Amino acid sequence: MSTAEALTTRWRSVPAAPVVAIGLVFVLIAAALLKSGSGTITGQAVLTGLVNGGVYSLLAMGLTLIFGVLDIVNFAHGAFLAVALFVTYQFVSTTGANPYVALPIAIAALFALGALAQWALLNHTMGRPLESQLLLTLGLSLLVSNLLLLAFGGDPLSVAVAGDHGVNVLGAVANQTRLVAFGGALVLAAGLYLLLGRTRLGRAIRAVAASRQGAGLVGIDVRKIYVLTFGLGTACAGAAGMLIAPFTTITPTAGDQFNILAFVVVVMGGLGNVAGALISGIIVGLVEQLGGVLLTGQSPLFGVFLVFILILVARPQGLFGARS
Amino acid sequence: MTAVVAPDAGAHEGTVTRRHRSARGTLGVLAAVTAVAATMPFVLPESQQAVAIRVLIFALLATGWNLMSGYGGMFSFGNAAYFGVGAYADVVLLVGHGVSPWIGMVVGAALAALLAVGTGYVAFRYKVKGAYFALATFAIAEMLRLLATDTTWVNGTIGYHVPLLAEESWWMFQFEANAPEYFWIGLALVVVAFLAVLFYLRSKAGRYTVAIRDDEDAAAALGIAVMRYKLTTMALAAAITSVAGAFYAQYYLFVDPDIVLGQTQSIQAIVPAVVGGVGTLWGPVIGAVIVGPLSTVTASLLRTPPDALSFLAGRSGLDVVLYAVLVIVIVLVLPKGLYGTIRQFVLDRWRSR
Amino acid sequence: MSVLRVEGLSKSFRGIAALSDVDVEVAEGTVLGIIGPNGAGKTTFFNVVAGAFKPDAGTVTLDGTDITGLPAHKVARAGMTRTFQLMRPFATLSVLENVAIAASVGGGSQRAARRRAEEVVASVGMDEWADTVAGTLHTAALKRLELARALATRPRVLLLDEVLAGLVPTERQPVLDLLAGLRDEQGLTLVFVEHIMAAVMRLSDSVVVFDRGRVIARGAPADVVEDPAVVEAYLGTGVGSGD
Numbered sequence: 001m002s003t004a005e006a007l008t009t010r011w012r013s014v015p016a017a018p019v020v021a022i023g024l025v026f027v028l029i030a031a032a033l034l035k036s037g038s039g040t041i042t043g044q045a046v047l048t049g050l051v052n053g054g055v056y057s058l059l060a061m062g063l064t065l066i067f068g069v070l071d072i073v074n075f076a077h078g079a080f081l082a083v084a085l086f087v088t089y090q091f092v093s094t095t096g097a098n099p100y101v102a103l104p105i106a107i108a109a110l111f112a113l114g115a116l117a118q119w120a121l122l123n124h125t126m127g128r129p130l131e132s133q134l135l136l137t138l139g140l141s142l143l144v145s146n147l148l149l150l151a152f153g154g155d156p157l158s159v160a161v162a163g164d165h166g167v168n169v170l171g172a173v174a175n176q177t178r179l180v181a182f183g184g185a186l187v188l189a190a191g192l193y194l195l196l197g198r199t200r201l202g203r204a205i206r207a208v209a210a211s212r213q214g215a216g217l218v219g220i221d222v223r224k225i226y227v228l229t230f231g232l233g234t235a236c237a238g239a240a241g242m243l244i245a246p247f248t249t250i251t252p253t254a255g256d257q258f259n260i261l262a263f264v265v266v267v268m269g270g271l272g273n274v275a276g277a278l279i280s281g282i283i284v285g286l287v288e289q290l291g292g293v294l295l296t297g298q299s300p301l302f303g304v305f306l307v308f309i310l311i312l313v314a315r316p317q318g319l320f321g322a323r324s
Numbered sequence: 325m326t327a328v329v330a331p332d333a334g335a336h337e338g339t340v341t342r343r344h345r346s347a348r349g350t351l352g353v354l355a356a357v358t359a360v361a362a363t364m365p366f367v368l369p370e371s372q373q374a375v376a377i378r379v380l381i382f383a384l385l386a387t388g389w390n391l392m393s394g395y396g397g398m399f400s401f402g403n404a405a406y407f408g409v410g411a412y413a414d415v416v417l418l419v420g421h422g423v424s425p426w427i428g429m430v431v432g433a434a435l436a437a438l439l440a441v442g443t444g445y446v447a448f449r450y451k452v453k454g455a456y457f458a459l460a461t462f463a464i465a466e467m468l469r470l471l472a473t474d475t476t477w478v479n480g481t482i483g484y485h486v487p488l489l490a491e492e493s494w495w496m497f498q499f500e501a502n503a504p505e506y507f508w509i510g511l512a513l514v515v516v517a518f519l520a521v522l523f524y525l526r527s528k529a530g531r532y533t534v535a536i537r538d539d540e541d542a543a544a545a546l547g548i549a550v551m552r553y554k555l556t557t558m559a560l561a562a563a564i565t566s567v568a569g570a571f572y573a574q575y576y577l578f579v580d581p582d583i584v585l586g587q588t589q590s591i592q593a594i595v596p597a598v599v600g601g602v603g604t605l606w607g608p609v610i611g612a613v614i615v616g617p618l619s620t621v622t623a624s625l626l627r628t629p630p631d632a633l634s635f636l637a638g639r640s641g642l643d644v645v646l647y648a649v650l651v652i653v654i655v656l657v658l659p660k661g662l663y664g665t666i667r668q669f670v671l672d673r674w675r676s677r
Numbered sequence: 678m679s680v681l682r683v684e685g686l687s688k689s690f691r692g693i694a695a696l697s698d699v700d701v702e703v704a705e706g707t708v709l710g711i712i713g714p715n716g717a718g719k720t721t722f723f724n725v726v727a728g729a730f731k732p733d734a735g736t737v738t739l740d741g742t743d744i745t746g747l748p749a750h751k752v753a754r755a756g757m758t759r760t761f762q763l764m765r766p767f768a769t770l771s772v773l774e775n776v777a778i779a780a781s782v783g784g785g786s787q788r789a790a791r792r793r794a795e796e797v798v799a800s801v802g803m804d805e806w807a808d809t810v811a812g813t814l815h816t817a818a819l820k821r822l823e824l825a826r827a828l829a830t831r832p833r834v835l836l837l838d839e840v841l842a843g844l845v846p847t848e849r850q851p852v853l854d855l856l857a858g859l860r861d862e863q864g865l866t867l868v869f870v871e872h873i874m875a876a877v878m879r880l881s882d883s884v885v886v887f888d889r890g891r892v893i894a895r896g897a898p899a900d901v902v903e904d905p906a907v908v909e910a911y912l913g914t915g916v917g918s919g920d
Binding site for chain 1: 393399401446447450451452454455456458459460462463464466467470471473474587591594598602636639640641642644645647648649651652655656659
């Protein structure tokens, strides 16, 4: 099944086999309970997992949108996230304002950056072999994160939100900023979903995803849609970057790990499946945290990669797609 | 067949003999290049020896990647896995058990090949291809990095220091810092890797590999065991990459998970090949010669920057910025890479003569 | 004696039957034409017989050996090679290299493979293009390359998927002569899927007609076209419109 179909035919019908995924999460919760013998530890893992997962969802929706419409596996997505972190940092350190004021700025700046990348670089390789785009986004990723390194240096920076404190949620604790990030990510994700589903631009984007030639025939400027889509996808990284800035160590390579996670989410949701990415982001967040409880002594990411490889092998179309 | 137009009429006669001559030509050029390169330790100031070594490591890395991804069409974004296996096999055996690095190198190559065959088999069995394959190789390298980080048996995040010996030893692969032996050994390894790729490509297996890259189904339809040759290619590429890792460990005398299994190694395997020319014999080597010195050049530039760049004083990252730009420009403008483009140009001129 | 025997072959995709209970036999040294409207299952038949897909049921026997469900490369090694409807050259290699690769499958030195490739390339009238990179060839030449490559594997049975498609009428005759020569002079068994009726009528010793995954008629070419079921299946699709 092509990604174009993934965007169109599966647009409104989200779950085909999410039972498996949700079952997996419950199994993990049960296993974590058994392993730790503590409801508090497990509850905390679930809360943290959910909250992180919201951000993964937002980030991955952008990545999967780009893949679904442009067929580009964008290795630079994490670097763009790092740009948003620095945009937020720069804004806060210059103006001293509340970081959340930077949200529209980060979104706009990253939209522009993504659109520029597509317009100036990637539009010239459309239709070339996959390797060209992989290499180009790889080059872009190196370029962006090392420009950040040149400009800001490698020392960790941070953005503080005044009055941030832990909030008790059903016995588990999460920082206010994390809860805001979770809520904000879900709201923006829902917004993107509506934009794609309900607006004229969204229709045009889906038309291009379904058939480039067909879209061109009915008068859609395909290259313009590419540029806007890449901008939109990158804007997701912009939003995610700003939202996580208050509780993230800001370095030029801070986006790398998110990039990896976003790929896992995207593949799990089915490359190009925006709704799948939304749900998978949460699942990956949970798997990461619960895996951390289960595989003590191992990095929580290990479990995520394990799931990733299993999905690549067993269900390359993702958890939410039909087998082709 | 009147309707067919041969697009490059004039290049017809005598293919067989021309091929043989070109192979002999390649060997001749290799011998000449090696002879010139071997004098580098006498020509270069001692401070530049490290640059020369880096060029050699890049050349090995890129030669391995190019075989697998350029000739084999299996785009890997995780060659750090093989590099790391090579480096770790070396230090674990040497530091833990006093085994000669030469044996460690062979063991590492075997393990890396095994890893490649195992992961490749699963990937191809389940038809993990293209971008998915790239992501899978990436995930495997990252998993190995995480495993090494969290495994006390291989010293976790601390990694390994290769203990210094009282005196130089060929058997234990240790010489004075910046001794020419390091360069010569590295050069010899690059030559061996180059020859391995050259002869592999001229063997039946190598020809099948290229055919499979061009069209897997058509190759299978002619009776070629696609899986076997893909795995063979991956194994050889992994072995070459692992040798780079072992050499790295012996030269820098330090190995830790982030350094030898990190993304950087995967990227450094790709960049020189792309710059020089993917799917060409000389491309990775030429790319390494171009990309290798960049970091030194930029480092000295940034230490004492010209006035125009004074705001960059003391910063790092310029080298990667430059090679990132190089990669982007080459992909956009010269998709065959520098060597590939020049070769094409010369061939076209020669043919149209 | 039939060299290729297919019995009860069935294959479905996502619950939709592409082939149901198909029986086909081909006698050694003869040409079998397979015809049928678009979507009748002809190419699926090739794909299953040649090992690209595993069948859901049924057997494929080549020269007395059961080759059912073997992967494509083993089918080829067992002596049955197929060509593709859309030409699939090794685009970066020369014509001669394409054929030499095929010739080297199954053993022998590379030198021998090269010699054989030169023979085969000459035998299909392509020696002039031997050193041309396959990716730059035109359709007619690619068709010949496809054939040359298949022949170089020394098959006993050759499965040809629309070798004439994309050729202008003047290009077809030499290909047909070539195929007839393979049967008459080398005793090769050919199974070919073809839309162009005139070619099927001329070359085939027998014909099988597919429609919606089933065999609806079989027999001598002249008899088959008269068959009411065949006419029915082709109504609206234009028999012989290929010319």
